[in-house]
Amino acid sequence: KQEVTQIPAALSVPEGENLVLNCSFTDSAIYNLQWFRQDPGKGLTSLLLIQSSQREQTSGRLNASLDKSSGRSTLYIAASQPGDSATYLCAVTTLGGAGGTSYGKLTFGQGTILTVHP
């Protein structure tokens, strides 16, 4: 059974700091890994998706790395801003199903609550 763990559970930093969020997963047989952002009471916004054959992805101030063999990913946020305050969720896609059917499902960590104060 795939399990995803995120560390730390919460993080509070001053504006301008560079920070790292960590994600680990127990089963390396993944198709991809996604990092999501969730604002309070809202749905999920996909930030970065790394396919299993890739090592990293970058978007603006965000950089995510993937080490599939060790079951780890990190999300690096450069020059943090108050607008970055949110919950960050890591999720891996694994293949499920049997008997001729297959489907991809996401398994999520519990998230890291990030607060960036001015």
Place this chain on the structure above:
Amino acid sequence: ETGVTQSPTHLIKTRGQQVTLRCSSQSGHNTVSWYQQALGQGPQFIFQYYREEENGRGNFPPRFSGLQFPNYSSELNVNALELDDSALYLCASSPGGYGNQPQHFGDGTRLSIL
């Protein structure tokens, strides 16, 4: 391009009642997945529909059921509601049921059980 939309946004029910939540998938997406997110937790996979058939299910009891329509929109039905069913229910759509395509999420339906 219209994204994933869910309705209603909020719902209050009492124990034992039944509820139906709705989801319109993003244009061009034929796969819809439903997730339950309890307060302070990550989302948990309920089930997935691909071309109107359920093709995968998580660890949820049979009172959680669903439908997908020819236009790929979907419903989540929950019977005999329990207090623990209080959660944010998220719908996600993707192009294709195999799983290596990114899933795009709606804003969810907040269900409260009294």
